[in-house]
Structure formats: structure tokens, C-alpha cells
Amino acid sequence: MTTVNILSGGAAQGLVRDLTDAFKAQTGCSIDGEFGAVGIMADKLRAGTPADLVILTQALLAKLAEEKLVTPTSIADVGRVETALAVRSRDPRPMVKTEADLRDVLRSADAIYVPDTKASTAGQHVVKVLDQLGIAYEVASRLRIFANGATAMRKLAASTAKRPIGCTQATEIIATDGIALSGALPPGYELVTMYTAGVTARAAHPKEAAALVALLTGAGHKELRQRLGFAG
Numbered sequence: 001m002t003t004v005n006i007l008s009g010g011a012a013q014g015l016v017r018d019l020t021d022a023f024k025a026q027t028g029c030s031i032d033g034e035f036g037a038v039g040i041m042a043d044k045l046r047a048g049t050p051a052d053l054v055i056l057t058q059a060l061l062a063k064l065a066e067e068k069l070v071t072p073t074s075i076a077d078v079g080r081v082e083t084a085l086a087v088r089s090r091d092p093r094p095m096v097k098t099e100a101d102l103r104d105v106l107r108s109a110d111a112i113y114v115p116d117t118k119a120s121t122a123g124q125h126v127v128k129v130l131d132q133l134g135i136a137y138e139v140a141s142r143l144r145i146f147a148n149g150a151t152a153m154r155k156l157a158a159s160t161a162k163r164p165i166g167c168t169q170a171t172e173i174i175a176t177d178g179i180a181l182s183g184a185l186p187p188g189y190e191l192v193t194m195y196t197a198g199v200t201a202r203a204a205h206p207k208e209a210a211a212l213v214a215l216l217t218g219a220g221h222k223e224l225r226q227r228l229g230f231a232g
Contacts, residue, residue, distance in 0.1 A: 006033030
């Protein structure tokens with residue numbers, strides 16, 4: 001059986017998982033790949049990791065196309081994703097409408113679960129937010145940093161802390177059992193990221209990869225994308 005290999009940001013993992021059966025029914029192909037911090041996934045492609053398809057931020061796809069690592073005509077937007085707050089399913093969902101609300105929620109948390117703060121979109125944003133709020137030093141020891149948002153959210157679900165909270169892409173929150181989407185970040189601190197798919201220049205299975213791009217971005221699965229946290 002032909003396998004289409006993916007390098008993808010964690011934000012798209014739930015969508016790929018839910019479309020795997022439809023892709024197999026349509027093409028007879030399976031899907032395999034890695035999901036993680038977008039910067040690390042881009043660097044893996046640059047280093048020669050075999051991949052037929054990448055799903056990363058729009059900005060990164062543009063760079064990879066300039067570097068001739070992605071076929072420009074194959075690129076299509078999957079959808080926009082908010083960086084959001086998460087709590088364990090059993091915990092109250094804090095109301096975060098203002099800067100003061102956000103500062104209070106983060107300061108009161110005894111553990112803050114986040115993805116890679118250097119290579120992931122959401123993790124980089126968390127660092128920026130904490131600096132903006134003026135509490136980076138105060139909460140530094142409470143940060144629980146993991147390789148990607150999916151792992152961070154699984155760890156949040158299993159956390160034994162009294163008042164843990166998480167921050168990552170909404171799609172990763174929705175896709176994780178045991179946690180709940182608490183809400184987007186307030187005005188002035190929000191982040192909405194467009195995720196985009198493209199066939200790699202060295203794809204072993206370019207036609208099949210293009211079919212997967214069409215499945216991920218097509219109108220027929222708009223409702224699924226919205227349910228999983230993608231907009232637009």
C-alpha cells in the first residue's frame with residue numbers, strides 16, 4: 001500500500017486523523033508522518049526528511065516555496081486557528097475577557113502547560129504574552145514546556161496540580177481527551193494563525209499528496225474543519 005508521508009504542525013493532527021479513512025477510501029493510500037512544532041518540522045524538511053506533504057503556517061510555507069522545497073502551485077490554505085486557553089475537563093473554565101483577567105488567571109495557576117517556546121507558534125506567543133503582562137519572571141518556574149501542543153495538552157489532562165492551565169492552538173485542545181477549550185486570548189493578546197498545506201518538491205507520491213491537500217482544504221469538509229477548531 002502506498003503511504004503518503006506528512007510533516008505537520010500539531011494544529012492539523014486532529015484533522016488529518018479524522019480524514020485518514022476518507023483518504024484511504026478515495027485513493028487506497030495510508031497516511032504516516034510527524035506532528036510537532038512548526039519550526040522543527042520545517043527544519044526536518046530542510047534536512048532531507050522524506051515527506052510528500054507539509055502542513056505548516058502560511059508564512060513558513062511561503063519560505064519553503066522560496067527555498068524550492070515546496071511546489072508553489074500546490075499550496076492551499078487549510079484554515080485559521082486561534083491560540084487559546086485550556087483547562088482539565090473537570091475544572092471551572094475561567095472567564096478571560098480583558099488583560100487583567102488574563103494576568104490574574106496565569107498568576108493564579110500553579111502549572112502552565114505550553115508547547116516548545118522556541119519552535120512552536122503557540123509557544124513563542126506564550127513567551128510574548130507573559131512579557132507583555134509583566135509576569136514572565138514570576139511564573140517562569142510554573143511553566144511546563146513540552147515538544148508540541150498535543151503532548152502539552154495530554155500532560156495537562158493528567159496533571160495533579162491544583163490549578164493548572166494550558167495555552168496552545170485551539171485545534172490541539174479540541175483534539176485532546178480530558179481537557180476543555182476555555183476560550184481565546186483577550187484583545188491585544190490574541191493570535192490567529194493561518195495553516196497551509198503544500199506538496200513537497202521531492203515528493204515520492206506527488207499525485208496522492210495533492211489529493212490529500214484537496215481533501216484537507218476542500219469545501220466538502222468545511223464543517224469538519226470548523227468543528228475541529230479551524231475557521232475560514
